[in-house]
Amino acid sequence: MKFKAIRIFEEEEKTFVSKIVERSIEELPEGEIVIKVAYSSLNYKDALSSKGNRGVTREFPHTPGIDAAGTIVSSKVDDFEIGEEVLITGYDLGMNTDGGFGEYIRVPASWVVKKPKDLTLKETMIYGTAGFTSALSVYELIANVKPADGEILVIGASGGVGNHSVKFLVKLGYSVVGVVNTEAERDFVLSLGATRTISREEADNTTGKPMLRPEWAGVIDTVGGNPLSTAIRSTKYSGAVTTCGNVAGGDIPTMNVYPFILRGVKLIGIDSVNCPMPKRLDVWNTLAKSWKGKNLESGVVEVSMEGILDKIDEMLAGKLVGRVILKHS
Template sequence: MEKSQFKAFVVTEKENNFIGEITQRNLSDLPNGELLIKVHYSSLNYKDALSVSGNRGVTKNYPHTPGIDAVGVIVESEDSTFSINEEVIVTSYDLGMNTDGGFGEYIRVPSAWVVKLPKGLSMKEAMIYGTAGLTAGISILRLTQLIKPNDGDIVVTGATGGVGSLSIAILNKLGYFVTAVTGKESEKEKLIELGAKNVISRSEFENTDKRPLLKPLYIGAIDTVGGTILENIIKTTIPGGVVTCCGNVASPKLDLTVFPFILRGVTLIGIDSQNYPMSSREIVWEKLAGPWKSEVLLNSYEEITFDKINEKVELMLKGKLKGRTIIRCS
């Protein structure tokens, strides 16, 4: 029998301010779902930072427990596909957005959201990956289906962030020559350690250039920021190249002509990890646990507890948080 109360990091709206505090919650307050999971680890993502800060585009109603990632052990199951004490991963869907998320000791979710923890991956490693790892994995899966290591160089933007750093480490392991784009000059050595063969400043891609095409440089790209940087990457993609797009922190807008697509045959692939099909999601997790697993990457993280979440959220919103941050929940 599980205890009826548990500890969680809960965000409450107070006089138009959003306050995140550690509090006691009741299991009976959790939403409906076939699986009750005792959470061992969660991780900090940009959507979590937005939820903590009261962004209504992410979370509509407060009080709320954020955390779009969780890994733990099943303690109650109404689905015969899953067993008590089975280790499982839950990422994306509505977890941590409008459904109570991983910043608590327990979650209750639909079984359709749940992936069994693959062999070869610990619970801690699963959260070092988290949604960022899943997003990077989907991007790499799509990229590697169309281009091979000998085809040319790959450029990765937002290189010091979760998706960027994970992408660099995995692509390097698969034999691709990776150029990292970052605004953090001090992180050059770290990016090289992860596997980047070349590191260039974000400012090289930030200048607006109205020409419809630029000098072709890269056969592929994983872009995490959008805006002008994505525009210029598309314009510098080699004929037949592939660009994946999964973020809009710079801007959601693109000012482009169709010329990169009809004169160079560039392919632009949008990446949606939130509602990615379960069958494909399981394939990506198996690869992250097996052939794509990077020991360099999995040794690069910071582990915190609930009491440090506010501090890390503030750093993330200022663009000053480096690498992956995981949260020990129990």
């Protein structure tokens, strides 16, 4: 059987090009489950993979797409049947295993999640890795911080993880402040229910002071680097900070122990890639039910294979607002 897929080729050393090609299922990697993909979504790892980032993808040619949702067409295990609607986020999908930017994937059964009945396939990809990571972040935050404790800062509020975090926190009764770069981002984040926004410059203190004026009861950070450092140093007593990204850098500059030993601030790392399956299923059940909002599709753009290649460039240029999902024909 032939199908279409986006493939990233290294034509010359460190020169990578994206092409839409025709492939066969026999070319896919080994696995117990073959899925006809209906939807995927665009994440930062996909953008990096498409440009040949060896920290994400080691071997090329390769098909990105760390998220996928669709229907099982072949199964070698009893737990999954032909015709079942399923989804995958994380693990090695789209990194070194051909991913959801192809119309078919073949994967280990241990990666596959049965689609919750209260979500459509499209809705699972509106969430995707971004929504799942956001849910894990909010889970940790609400275990440590209550709405009455004060404002929650969301760094990168207009991005995939950030905008879902704003939606979840608002639904749970928290007052949210979003960090934004442009007026368009500001309008978008306020439309999601954020109380107010601040600029990237306001969230990026470079004075080198070991402690800053306490402002935030809690923080959801999606970018790392000095904005994360600034957030930790300006979190209130006994507050909590979650972190899940590194687009602003993998280091935490101007960092010291004082926020932790003098204010009791908690720094919580979030990993969605290898999240254990029991917790993964619990989170997806929550996303399908109590955390599912009426504005789930707000800020979502649906594109074809051709369209997603343009969106990759927008994402890497820092110009992408909201969530992009790929619909296969």
